[in-house]
Amino acid sequence: DTEVTQTPKHLVMGMTNKKSLKCEQHMGHRAMYWYKQKAKKPPELMFVYSYEKLSINESVPSRFSPECPNSSLLNLHLHALQPEDSALYLCASSQDLVTTGELFFGEGSRLTVL
């Protein structure tokens, strides 16, 4: 299994809603990542987890809250988002931080904030 699975594929939410994005991998990878990608732009790193601990937070606003319940799962909790947060949110994993360039990406969750 070389897949990273993200759910939901599409999400529409209002600015007062609370929702979560989920990501799962069963490759035994110990590093997991959240990226944000706006249209026609490269992915921007948001968070990195290494061995289930938060390793990097790229100064992301607190309305985005990551969680790594176990080595296979990564969540991104969303609360009080703004319309400019609409984007494709990509989850990725790598064997560990040493192989941080060899990322396996999910297909993304496309978020629209109304």
Add this chain to the structure above:
Amino acid sequence: GEDVEQSLFLSVREGDSSVINCTYTDSSSTYLYWYKQEPGAGLQLLTYIFSNMDMKQDQRLTVLLNKKDKHLSLRIADTQTGDSAIYFCAERGNTDKLIFGTGTRLQVFP
């Protein structure tokens, strides 16, 4: 600084070779990568090169690295319509972060 630049667009005829270029500024980059993103999908790692190498070939893909000029290129031989996608180069320096380039949209026409 960590800026990775690519030309925005490349159009080639099916069967021709494509060359996608990338320039980077971080001279401490240890590995450089090429990723492919098809419409509505995540990114897929195509190949990578270690900074002490000049060239790497993998089937239809050839990566060239000019470390002096901080220039990386990806050549796709016998380009097919299925190669149409956005291609991102990426560099990794001394941190645990991957810096992506601006992306090149490759369009292949019959």
